[in-house]
Amino acid sequence: MDPIDEMGSKLAQDPNPQSLTVRRVWVPGPVIVGAGPSGLAVAACLKEKGIPSLILERADCLGSLWKYRTYNRLRLHLPKQFCQLPNLPFPKNFPTYPTKEQFLTYLESYAKHFNLRPVFERAVKRAHYDARHGLWRVLASGPKKEVVEYVCQWLVVATGENAEAYVPHFEGREEFKGKMIHTSEYKSGDEFSGKKVLVVGCGNSGMEICLDLCNHNAYPSLVVRESVHILPQQMLGSSTFGLSMCLLKWFPLKIVDQVLLLITRVMLGDTAQLGIPRPRIGPLEYKSISGKTPVLDVGTLARIKAGDIKVFPGVKRLTHQGTEFVDERMENFDAIILATGFKSNVPCWLKDTFMFSEKDGYPVKPFPNGWKGKDGLYAVGFTKRGLLGASHDAIRIAEDINQDWKSKATQLMQQRSITQLKSFIEVLN
Structure with missing residues (x-):
């Protein structure tokens, strides 16, 4: 059995298997799953507010759907002003309906502009909320069969409507x-x-x-x-x-x-x-x-x-x-x-939550209320309204996390030394 599948099998039987070697990483800000336009938009909006985040992406690039799973003649079906991400418009010399290659160039420049550095080739296999410690535990596999568990207070689902x-x-x-x-x-x-x-x-x-x-x-x-x-x-x-x-x-x-x-x-x-x-x-x-x-x-x-x-x-x-x-x-x-x-693939990896429907992988609450769940869980890119809907939700998510950050995350980082944080993670073992 593939080590990743074995890992998933063990986790299905026991969320804390002793036989599984896992490297744990504390993430002070939100973990964002997905480095497509939606994930980048949230990370950029958070960055503007001084909040760090970690983007996990299963592919080896930004916007993998656009790069690998679209046809060559594709252009944006809507004018560029309705498809731009927050706080950075398309270049003026781009046509009204940018090509596939131009859109990918825009995503690259967007990430560079906001200094966003996703961790590529990190496929999230399981994420669940640890109610005992009040934290999200996100388990991901790496390119060298490495297994990492990211521990955070906020989780943003940005895998979108077109994951599979x-x-x-x-x-x-x-x-x-x-x-x-x-x-x-x-x-x-x-x-x-x-x-x-x-x-x-x-x-x-x-x-x-x-x-x-x-x-x-x-x-x-x-x-x-x-x-x-x-x-x-x-x-x-x-x-x-x-x-x-x-x-x-x-x-x-x-x-x-x-x-x-x-x-x-x-x-x-x-x-x-x-x-x-x-x-x-x-x-x-x-x-x-x-x-x-x-x-x-x-x-x-x-x-x-x-x-x-x-x-x-x-x-x-x-x-x-x-x-x-x-x-x-x-x-x-x-x-x-x-x-x-x-279709969405969220039910395959996000566990123990009532935010997403098991049937279709979309938020249970209809637009415009599907962006926020409980315990620091958020969704972006599930509005069925394209990039415009994703941008609106990204702005709201960043504003909501910012309020929580001021009252919770800053206090946590000020009160705990690095040694205390390491001990805190060890408690989860």
Whole structure:
């Protein structure tokens, strides 16, 4: 058995196994799990208040989702002013919709600006609150099979909504002989040139990958299992998102939805005739209820109208050479790309807390109250509102910890000498 798995097995049986050699580290400030945009935002906001923190990241870089698990042509779907992290805007010379590489450059400069130094290749395997001592104990594995337990008073969960690829089960999966990958493995349409490819999922990624496949001379088809709102990326000379935010300052949400749908109907036509029905309620209201973001069209609909992309309903089962759909149609495909999204992995490692749902790994309390739990536990990046939501929560988390820091952490550091702190950690053994 792998030492990490053995460690997890022992911890599942006994949270304090005597046979497990663990190096313990006292962290005077919060431990932040995740060095993506959300984790960096919290650390920067804390730094501005003079509070140190420790960022643990399982990968070997900042923003690993963006670096390793996104396709090459990806750009921010919203204008950069709605995606910037707290206290440092994007460079002025960046385009309105920065590329993947530009966003990664921004994250690097953000970390450098605030002197943030995450500990990379530290995979958190277990975190739980030690009520006896009033501390969080965060167990992580390192690149050389090292096991470290970080002890702290505050824990910030910043692993986000996209920690693990979600791969649904399909009847007949073992029969299909073609290539099947998740979008997290897709880079470009180069390898699919001349091939028939089925893209399962019609969110922003699925739609854009279909467009990318067309541009590389592939023959894509798109599965649209549920209703979805598709809006133009730009309306009336400005971004659709920006226009929406402006209108919401003056009009009720339902009125704004009606305006958006009217303009969309003029610009894009009736998507239901293309096999893409809309939900009965407007895009903003639907987003607030379901958490599902409207798709911002970057040219895919035009290729669907031109017949370059076929649209199918849900998948009934996979066959040896392709797919049978719920409307009984059958089609052969050389490859299948699953644009089925990602999921949270928090329940796998965060134990003994009622803050996160065991079912989906999201905070139990709905937005905007899901950022704070009990005993110094916080969550950032789980709002289903992108980088803008993460930034708002990062600011609130830093303010909340700052209040606690002044009354608790400073007192602790002043009263305990280094020797006392070491003895304090030894008590946990």
